[in-house]
Amino acid sequence: MKRRVFLGAVGSTASLGTLAYATRGSSETLDVRIWFSERAATYDGVADRIHEYLEEMLALDYWTLELSVGGTVSVSTEDAARLTTRGEWPMAVAAGELGRRDIERVSDVNLLVTDGGMEEAPTGYGIPHVASVGGARHIAELEPYDELVTDEARSIVPLTTPARTIQVLVHEIGHALGLAHEHGVAFIYEGALVATPMLSAYAWAPEYDAESSRCGTTIPAADDRERKLSLSFSSCARRALAPGGSVDS
Structure with a gap:
């Protein structure tokens, strides 16, 4: 699915442009701040579990990861994708920049986690520097x-709803950093078909255009293989995020 977003009527909040720079700078720090809907924040340990997983999933040699929690946000719906595609979350972040909301944005990724369902896609959405994802209750169960993790080098995990939720969370962070679905790969490992975060469940979606990969690989046939997930970005996604890399290649 193309990453298209309708941000609604911006009116006097033309400062949305402060969020719209399309790629990260060359900073050696990756700054990620996490907010929760009021309902998502009710699950014990959800913030700690996200922090624990992102410390592993975003641990790349070329940056120092700065993770922080921004607090809770009142939202009109727990549908995480809708909050971004209809502009509510991006506009809230922009309003915080103007001092109109108690939201202090960071320069790289401003992520909102809700209690939205994970049964029907899209379950999250990411645009430059802003992302939202549902599934707080499932993350709390991780x-x-x-x-x-059953394979440390590849960060392979079983395909369960909690594991898929945390993979979708880092998938939307990838979009917020400029990555596309085509920066994801799938590979066979011990007989299972394993999908990396930017490809995720598209690996076994018949309608997905597998020929558009930017990584020089094809998606192996799913056949009757077991399906698993990797919590590590593909090597070509990591190259795109590296200083001097390009998300357009």
Whole structure:
């Protein structure tokens, strides 16, 4: 699906342009701030679990990861994708920049986590520097990272709803950093078809255009293979995010 977004009538809030720079700068720090809808914040341990997983999933050699929690946000719906595609969350972040909301944005990724369902796509959405994702209740159910990951080098995990939710969360962070679905890959590991974050469940979606990969790989046939997830960005996604890299290649 193309990453198109309708941000609504911006009126006097033309400062949305402060969010619209399309790529990260060359900073050696990746700054990610997480907010929660009021309902999402009711799940015990959800913030700690996200922090634990992102510390592993975003641990790349060329940046220092700065993770912070911005607090809770009142929202009109728990539908995380709608909050971004209809402009509510991007406009809230822009209003915070103007001092009209108690939201202090960061320069790289401003992520909103809601209690939206994970049954029907889209379950999240990401545009430059802004993202939202549902599934707070499932993230709260995740096992500790070291207990879930079965292959440390590839960060492979079973395809469960909690694992898929945390993968979607980092998928939307990838979009906020400029990555596309085509920066994801799928590979066979011990007989299973494994999808990396930017490809995710598109790996077994018949309608997905597998020929558009920017990574020089094709998606293996799913056939009757077991399906698993990787919590690590593909090597070509990592190259695109590196200083001097380009998300357009």
